[in-house]
Amino acid sequence: xxxxxxxxxxxxxxxxxxxxxxxxxxxxxxxxxxxxxxxxxxxxxxxxxxxxxxxxxxxxxxxxxxxxxxxxxxxxxxxxxxxxxxxxxxxxxxxxxxxxxxxxxxxxxxxxxxxxxxxxxxxxxxxxxxxxxxxxxxxxxxxxxxxxxxxxxxxxxxxxxxxxxxxxxxxxxxxxxxxxxxxxxxxxxxxxxxxxxxxxxxxxxxxxxxxxxxxxxxxxxxxxxxxxxxxxxxxxxxxxxxxxxxxxxxxxxxxxxxxxxxxxxxxxxxxxxxxxxxxxxxxxxxxxxxxxxxxxxxxxxxxxxxxxxxxxxxxxxxxxxxxxxxxxxxxxxxxx
Amino acid sequence: xxxxxxxxxxxxxxxxxxxxxxxxxxxxxxxxxxxxxxxxxxxxxxxxxxxxxxxxxxxxxxxxxxxxxxxxxxxxxxxxxxxxxxxxxxxxxxxxxxxxxxxxxxxxxxxxxxxxxxxxxxxxxxxxxxxxxxxxxxxxxxxxxxxxxxxxxxxxxxxxxxxxxxxxxxxxxxxxxxxxxxxxxxxxxxxxxxxxxxxxxxxxxxxxxxxxxxxxxxxxxxxxxxxxxxxxxxxxxxxxxxxxxxxxxxxxxxxxxxxxxxxxxxxxxxxxxxxxxxxxxxxxxxxxxxxxxxxxxxxxxxxxxxxxxxxxxxxxxxxxxxxxxxxxxxxxxxxxxxxxxxxxxxx
Amino acid sequence: xxxxxxxxxxxxxxxxxxxxxxxxxxxxxxxxxxxxxxxxxxxxxxxxxxxxxxxxxxxxxxxxxxxxxxxxxxxxxxxxxxxxxxxxxxxxxxxxxxxxxxxxxxxxxxxxxxxxxxxxxxxxxxxxxxxxxxxxxxxxxxxxxxxxxxxxxxxxxxxxxxxxxxxxxxxxxxxxxxxxxxxxxxxxxxxxxxxxxxxxxxxxxxxxxxxxxxxxxxxxxxxxxxxxxxxxxxxxxxxxxxxxxxxxxxxxxxxxxxxxxxxxxxxxxxxxxxxxxxxxxxxxxxxxxxxxxxxxxxxxxxxxxxxx
Ligand SMILES: Nc1ncnc2c1ncn2[C@@H]1O[C@H](COP(=O)(O)OP(=O)(O)OP(=O)(O)O)[C@@H](O)[C@H]1O
Ligand SMILES: [Mg+2]
Numbered sequence: 001x002x003x004x005x006x007x008x009x010x011x012x013x014x015x016x017x018x019x020x021x022x023x024x025x026x027x028x029x030x031x032x033x034x035x036x037x038x039x040x041x042x043x044x045x046x047x048x049x050x051x052x053x054x055x056x057x058x059x060x061x062x063x064x065x066x067x068x069x070x071x072x073x074x075x076x077x078x079x080x081x082x083x084x085x086x087x088x089x090x091x092x093x094x095x096x097x098x099x100x101x102x103x104x105x106x107x108x109x110x111x112x113x114x115x116x117x118x119x120x121x122x123x124x125x126x127x128x129x130x131x132x133x134x135x136x137x138x139x140x141x142x143x144x145x146x147x148x149x150x151x152x153x154x155x156x157x158x159x160x161x162x163x164x165x166x167x168x169x170x171x172x173x174x175x176x177x178x179x180x181x182x183x184x185x186x187x188x189x190x191x192x193x194x195x196x197x198x199x200x201x202x203x204x205x206x207x208x209x210x211x212x213x214x215x216x217x218x219x220x221x222x223x224x225x226x227x228x229x230x231x232x233x234x235x236x237x238x239x240x241x242x243x244x245x246x247x248x249x250x251x252x253x254x255x256x257x258x259x260x261x262x263x264x265x266x267x268x269x270x271x272x273x274x275x276x277x278x279x280x281x282x283x284x285x286x287x288x289x290x291x292x293x294x295x296x297x298x299x300x301x302x303x304x305x306x307x308x309x310x311x312x313x314x315x316x317x318x319x320x321x322x323x324x325x326x327x328x329x330x331x332x333x334x335x336x
Numbered sequence: 337x338x339x340x341x342x343x344x345x346x347x348x349x350x351x352x353x354x355x356x357x358x359x360x361x362x363x364x365x366x367x368x369x370x371x372x373x374x375x376x377x378x379x380x381x382x383x384x385x386x387x388x389x390x391x392x393x394x395x396x397x398x399x400x401x402x403x404x405x406x407x408x409x410x411x412x413x414x415x416x417x418x419x420x421x422x423x424x425x426x427x428x429x430x431x432x433x434x435x436x437x438x439x440x441x442x443x444x445x446x447x448x449x450x451x452x453x454x455x456x457x458x459x460x461x462x463x464x465x466x467x468x469x470x471x472x473x474x475x476x477x478x479x480x481x482x483x484x485x486x487x488x489x490x491x492x493x494x495x496x497x498x499x500x501x502x503x504x505x506x507x508x509x510x511x512x513x514x515x516x517x518x519x520x521x522x523x524x525x526x527x528x529x530x531x532x533x534x535x536x537x538x539x540x541x542x543x544x545x546x547x548x549x550x551x552x553x554x555x556x557x558x559x560x561x562x563x564x565x566x567x568x569x570x571x572x573x574x575x576x577x578x579x580x581x582x583x584x585x586x587x588x589x590x591x592x593x594x595x596x597x598x599x600x601x602x603x604x605x606x607x608x609x610x611x612x613x614x615x616x617x618x619x620x621x622x623x624x625x626x627x628x629x630x631x632x633x634x635x636x637x638x639x640x641x642x643x644x645x646x647x648x649x650x651x652x653x654x655x656x657x658x659x660x661x662x663x664x665x666x667x668x669x670x671x672x673x674x675x676x677x678x679x680x681x682x683x
Numbered sequence: 684x685x686x687x688x689x690x691x692x693x694x695x696x697x698x699x700x701x702x703x704x705x706x707x708x709x710x711x712x713x714x715x716x717x718x719x720x721x722x723x724x725x726x727x728x729x730x731x732x733x734x735x736x737x738x739x740x741x742x743x744x745x746x747x748x749x750x751x752x753x754x755x756x757x758x759x760x761x762x763x764x765x766x767x768x769x770x771x772x773x774x775x776x777x778x779x780x781x782x783x784x785x786x787x788x789x790x791x792x793x794x795x796x797x798x799x800x801x802x803x804x805x806x807x808x809x810x811x812x813x814x815x816x817x818x819x820x821x822x823x824x825x826x827x828x829x830x831x832x833x834x835x836x837x838x839x840x841x842x843x844x845x846x847x848x849x850x851x852x853x854x855x856x857x858x859x860x861x862x863x864x865x866x867x868x869x870x871x872x873x874x875x876x877x878x879x880x881x882x883x884x885x886x887x888x889x890x891x892x893x894x895x896x897x898x899x900x901x902x903x904x905x906x907x908x909x910x911x912x913x914x915x916x917x918x919x920x921x922x923x924x925x926x927x928x929x930x931x932x933x934x935x936x937x938x939x940x941x942x943x944x945x946x947x948x949x950x951x952x953x954x955x956x957x958x959x960x961x962x963x964x965x966x967x968x969x970x971x972x973x974x975x976x977x978x979x980x981x982x983x984x985x986x987x988x989x990x991x
Pocket of ligand 2 (some may be wrong): 398
């Protein structure tokens with residue numbers, strides 16, 4: 001097995017750092033160059049709000065230090081970057097003295113869990129159906145059923161979530177309408193909790209999977225048709241290999257590679273969709289934390305949770321980049 | 337010419353048994369403006385142990401013929417009619433499943449685009465192993481390894497490429513992997529579609545020699561497709577000259593080079609200055625017809641320097657004018673005594 | 684022996700696909716769907732009072748015509764005065780649709796157009812200048828494409844209040860990598876193909892030739908990229924609105940959904956409150972998807988193979 005070259009590793013690591021840095025800097029710069037000095041306005045608004053809280057002096061003092069609006073811009077920016085690197089986002093305004101870090105630690109597992117389950121589902125289902133759609137030996141009735149199952153493709157998962165919530169939770173009452181697990185159940189490794197968590201995750205996961213897999217079906221079909229035209233497919237046929245073996249070892253194996261690259265590129269969009277679905281279902285992940293913070297104008301939480309999600313997404317892309325050479329033998333030779 | 341080539345051509349092919357018989361094969365490609373007649377009724381025999389060269393300018397239907405025999409024609413192409421017999425077994429009537437069993441065990445292909453003919457995500461040895469396992473069943477790992485390394489040796493590949501991926505090989509190596517794969521199951525017929533033309537001249541020669549060596553070792557019958565008349569002269573026993581989907585002349589290498597009879601064959605031979613200096617086929621002057629709508633009569637009439645009235649109405653049949661030299665041309669008349677007369681020359 | 688024909692019977696209809704590729708059924712259906720939304724909004728502007736989209740202009744929580752809604756306080760029946768019903772704040776839903784739908788399309792259009800303009804500029808720059816410029820542009824587009832844009836937009840918009848144009852322009856900051864990569868790739872392959880050298884010999888300027896030769900081939904790809912960006916931009920805008928961000932006072936489709944979720948329109952069974960905005964959005968998204976599927980087939984004839 002050819003390993004990952006050092007050059008490749010450094011390149012991808014660079015892209016990872018750069019992605020996070022660009023996002024963090026956009027977040028930092030745009031409000032500061034916007035007319036009307038929105039940051040100063042926000043700090044004074046936060047200070048006012050905090051005035052009603054106990055120990056408000058301490059909080060306001062903390063912000064003054066955190067934002068340090070009187071310092072030169074590079075000192076402010078440097079401090080901002082340092083806080084990001086050390087995961088120091090300060091206190092939540094609405095739920096003082098909870099720190100942003102605590103909120104993130106509480107919400108993150110739910111988001112990662114739900115997102116990985118739904119991603120695995122739509123990726124497997126989508127590509128499998130796409131492969132079947134393009135394969136010559138697929139029974140005709142299956143080829144009719146597959147496009148029919150794709151009617152919801154392109155509907156935003158947020159809207160799918162609304163509809164599923166309305167029909168299956170409120171009208172039919174088959175599934176719970178909010179939360180990640182039932183009230184009064186203590187989280188832990190016990191069966192009632194696990195059962196409840198799975199039960200609560202079905203509708204949110206479904207609203208992502210149902211609208212997403214169709215894209216992958218279409219993409220996979222296109223890739224399969226491309227692969228079908230390759231010379232090695234002609235040779236595979238000439239070799240008299242079994243059709244099923246040819247399907248998975250020659251066609252799917254090669255057609256899936258661009259799909260995996262595409263998955264890494266769409267991860268950002270997926271995370272965005274997930275945030276909204278969590279909000280619709282009041283699922284206590286990062287999306288819901290972000291929404292609560294928006295409603296409370298809790299800027300530290302908005303910033304901290306968003307940043308962590310951006311970082312996680314970039315990290316996931318980086319991990320996929322590291323794993324990719326394992327499935328595409330050509331890649332570690334790429335541009336050195 | 338090599339001594340071996342001479343030796344093989346000394347054999348009397350009329351006594352040899354034919355492995356593959358092609359009769360009136362017709363293949364069309366559907367296009368919006370009508371069907372392209374890529375193969376317009378081709379008939380020939382391939383004898384045991386012989387190498388038959390298939391030459392003709394680009395687009396005349398050589399690959400289509402080969403893929404038609406292997407039933408690999410992809411839409412919009414389709415076989416319109418004809419008959420193909422392998423060892424006296426009619427291939428056209430076989431079901432897909434039956435034909436799949438015959439593939440590679442009887443009919444192997446060394447493809448034209450060897451550069452992309454290997455699966456990029458499989459190691460070289462796996463791609464040879466899979467065809468062996470498919471047709472012969474699972475075998476012990478060590479035995480399989482030995483067998484594949486033996487094949488490598490036959491085609492002159494180093495053992496170190498065993499665990500490599502196609503992108504790690506040179507063009508010549510890939511082509512030799514394809515040759516090794518082609519002979520893995522000892523097929524009765526190997527079809528080599530321009531297995532050398534994508535390579536540079538030096539590598540071309542090496543690969544051609546590999547092919548020759550392998551062929552002689554196994555005594556397999558081979559159809560070799562190519563543009564390069566010089567290379568052909570050294571490698572094949574008989575040559576079939578194709579023009580616009582038809583065979584216009586089929587003869588032993590000696591006869592064809594000594595006295596090409598069809599005007600198109602003459603152009604082809606003339607276009608080689610010397611056998612040593614290889615040049616690609618020269619495209620002859622004149623208008624070609626629309627392959628969707630061939631003129632009645634002779635297929636070569638628009639470019640033929642000796643065209644006659646008869647050529648525009650009657651299609652010349654392929655006739656054996658000399659021993660083992662069949663020609664489809666109205667220029668020649670056979671008298672009752674069996675003498676062949678050139679009509680144009682006597683006029 | 685009889686000649687065996689291996690040719691299956693072919694239908695003449697197969698050749699329909701060789702007609703003008705732009706008359707693709709997907710493409711046409713998609714365009715018609717989007718046009719219906721636009722036309723409906725245009726007619727509505729004239730035929731209906733858009734002021735009814737303001738808070739308190741109408742009675743609360745009236746169901747659409749032909750439906751009734753029962754609560755503890757009694758039953759209300761839909762009337763023609765408010766054919767699509769009214770929401771919990773007394774907005775007429777029909778007026779909200781008429782005002783909101785074009786806004787949604789406009790945000791998508793402006794953001795995608797701005798993204799396309801940036802993308803074409805950067806793509807040509809990268810392809811032509813090569814070297815450092817190319818490296819920077821390529822890396823910037825490769826990284827930007829993986830950023831979850833909505834999160835960046837959330838953080839920014841939670842600080843600065845924006846109007847419709849501002850929102851569209853902010854979104855377009857994430858709509859340029861697609862077209863940039865597309866143009867860059869085309870320019871590079873054109874340069875390699877020796878095409879440009881020939882053009883130079885004949886005395887034409889490189890840029891001129893490439894632009895004129897490339898654009899016709901690129902149009903289906905650029906259009907697809909534009910539509911993809913519209914989908915993404917509308918999605919981002921709706922997402923922000925649904926979370927309560929974006930323009931505050933103007934009624935939009937996303938804001939309607941936001942209010943209906945906030946004021947428990949779902950649990951009260953007031954389906955028309957979120958249902959009609961969702962329906963319009965679904966039509967828009969399906970329309971855009973169909974346009975993109977059609978464009979895919981226009982630029983890649985092999986995909987036109989029918990699903991038998
Ligand atoms: N998919 C296709 N659709 C339409 N016509 C085709 C198709 N494939 C081949 N043809 C036509 O069939 C004819 C024969 O093609 P073929 O590939 O057999 O030529 P060839 O003799 O092998 O040429 P070359 O020496 O260049 O390999 C050509 O005229 C070509 O235009
Ligand atoms: Mg060919």
